[in-house]
Amino acid sequence: MKYSIAETAKRSGLSAYTLRYYEKEGLLRFVDRTPSGIREFKEADLEWLSLIVCLKNSGMPIKQIKSFMDLCKQGDATLKERLAVFIEHKKAVQVKMEEFEKYMKKIDYKIWYYTTAVEAGTEAIHENNSCEP
Amino acid sequence: MKYSIAETAKRSGLSAYTLRYYEKEGLLRFVDRTPSGIREFKEADLEWLSLIVCLKNSGMPIKQIKSFMDLCKQGDATLKERLAVFIEHKKAVQVKMEEFEKYMKKIDYKIWYYTTAVEAGTEAIHENNSCEP
DNA sequence: TATTGACTTAGAGCTAACTCTAAGCTGTAC
């Protein structure tokens, strides 16, 4: 099955503008064209896009994703390098997740803080910090 | 204890430029000045900064943080609204954390994929998708 | 055959969040 850019936009959750931009940036080397120059996305391309979205949304910059795609193009000689990319990126994502857990605790504290303040009708009840942190 | 902008930059992990920018944007209404106009950060200001960093790094845009700081300035009348801000933001952070977990699974899959490919010396072993996903 | 709508390109424009520059002021150290 072949997909137009509009179809692919829908399926990937990216806009057609973004898909063209990604191609310009060298992320979508895999996309074929019809004889008249129109992009034709394949089923496998959607898999690639899903990986790109994964890397991007987990914090990898477009340029680094491009480097990874370049490695992919070079075949089996770059397998170790590609493994290293994911091992490194996993570390970065773990750090982010830990940070998010820390922030979540702070947010939960604030929810408790404001819940009790709303009950009391004033923030002043927290003035002497007499309660749980 | 009072801190200069340079000290505060060090302690908050933000640059002095960023602190001035945040003030310009209305996030740091709490900061005092010396008679000659130099910013003087207090211990409590570092707490505010830590909250700002928490909200920003967990995905809240600067403009929304500003609105929240505006609510704070208005006192007890806005307690309910402020509670709502954190309840909403908590939801958003939860969604992000779930996404991150999904991405982590994909990354782990790729680590397995490339580990086995490196062992085999070729990516071709995954061609017929005969192994665990 | 004419219209329509989806595609193409190059390149300009936009937004968020900084980041820096230039010119000038302040306050302590010699």
Add this chain to the structure above:
DNA sequence: GTACAGCTTAGAGTTAGCTCTAAGTCAATA
């Protein structure tokens, strides 16, 4: 009293990641 480090301001510049515009091509339909 002057040198110097560190502060001040307004405003320009930067970066990432899109987002859009203008002008044109192409294929299917009325």
